[in-house]
Amino acid sequence: MSADLIASLTYLLTMFLGIAARIRSKKFGHWHHVAFAATCLTGAISVVIHPTMAHIIPATALMILPFTRPRTSRVHDAVALLGAIGWGMVVW
Numbered sequence: 001m002s003a004d005l006i007a008s009l010t011y012l013l014t015m016f017l018g019i020a021a022r023i024r025s026k027k028f029g030h031w032h033h034v035a036f037a038a039t040c041l042t043g044a045i046s047v048v049i050h051p052t053m054a055h056i057i058p059a060t061a062l063m064i065l066p067f068t069r070p071r072t073s074r075v076h077d078a079v080a081l082l083g084a085i086g087w088g089m090v091v092w
Contacts, residue, residue: 003042014032061080
């Protein structure tokens with residue numbers, strides 16, 4: 001399995017964990033942060049192993065996400081969605 005695919009699947013897992021937290025109105029903060037750290041790590045490894053211009057979108061999303069507020073605005077959701085689209089472009 002390629003590093004790009006592993007990074008994109010890790011990103012999707014983190015995103016689905018966030019969606020589950022929003023839908024169920026529960027906090028999965030600890031697990032979401034662990035998954036986000038794994039996403040950043042696998043994303044960095046993906047960039048080192050197979051650097052492409054397509055990595056710019058998901059890497060930028062990963063850098064912006066910690067500075068957005070998931071509960072007070074939809075900016076967090078929009079940035080996460082753009083990151084998912086970016087990972088789709090990387091894998092494509």
